[in-house]
Amino acid sequence: xDTKTKLISAAELLFDRHGxxxxxxxxxxxxxxxxxxxxxxxxxxxxxxxxxVLAERHRRFQQRIEVESVEALFCALEEWVRIEGSRGxxxxxxxxxxGGDTPExxxxxxxxxxxxxxKIQAIVFLETGGKHNPELAEQILxxxxxxTAAAVYRGAESITSARIAASALIxxxxx
Numbered sequence: 195x196d197t198k199t200k201l202i203s204a205a206e207l208l209f210d211r212h213g214x215x216x217x218x219x220x221x222x223x224x225x226x227x228x229x230x231x232x233x234x235x236x237x238x239x240x241x242x243x244x245x246x247v248l249a250e251r252h253r254r255f256q257q258r259i260e261v262e263s264v265e266a267l268f269c270a271l272e273e274w275v276r277i278e279g280s281r282g283x284x285x286x287x288x289x290x291x292x293g294g295d296t297p298e299x300x301x302x303x304x305x306x307x308x309x310x311x312x313k314i315q316a317i318v319f320l321e322t323g324g325k326h327n328p329e330l331a332e333q334i335l336x337x338x339x340x341x342t343a344a345a346v347y348r349g350a351e352s353i354t355s356a357r358i359a360a361s362a363l364i365x366x367x368x369x
Contacts, residue, residue, distance in 0.1 A: 198236045198246075201226045205237075206247045210284055214244055214291045241298055244288060248302040251284055252309070259313055262320055264334060264364050267313075268357030271341065272350050280345040311335055321364045330367050334360045 195203070204226040208217045219240060223233050237243040258270045281287075289303040315331040322330070341356035 197228065197232065201228065201233060201236050201243070202246050202250050205243050206251065206284075209244070209247055209288075210279070210281060214288055241296055245298045245302050248285060248288060248299070248306065252302070252306045255306075256309065256313075259310075262317060264317055264321055264360045265357065267317060267334075267338070268341070268353055268360060271338065272353045272357075275342075275345050275350050275353065280342075280349065282346045283339070283342050310338070314338070318364070318367075322367045325367070327367060330363060333363055337363075 201222070205217075205222055208221060208225055219230060219233060222237075222243070223230050226233065237246070255274065258274050259267060261267050261270055285303045285306050288299050292299050294300045294303075311331065314334050315326075315328065318327055318331045318334065319325065337356040337360045341353040344352035344356075
């Protein structure tokens, strides 16, 4: 594993577990097993490192949701939670901790969420026989995001409930 990948991986684990503001560069250097000079050489700044972490998380998440049905989308979320844990959306947590005031982080968050919405719109289009239905896509997005948040304290069962509700909405839209 190259130095930058090692750093991003260590930072993601720390940020996901403890939050962004609670983790200083000293904890990052210790977790990544590198000097602060090496960390700054490869990260540049904490903001740049957070942005890199979000980019890597986005890449992995997009791979996971390369599906063509609402059922499969929520099953992918259940699998994500089993593998990654259920501490809530790292993107929304980054946005919340920075107050949306750091443009690089805000842009990464908004791009990720726009990509998720586009994916849901494409799935709705496929599942409803080519109908554009932004309201239905929005409803499914809310179920998806809500299930992600509820999984923090209710477990993966919340995702199952959201999947059932989303599937019922799709079924209703087909008729």
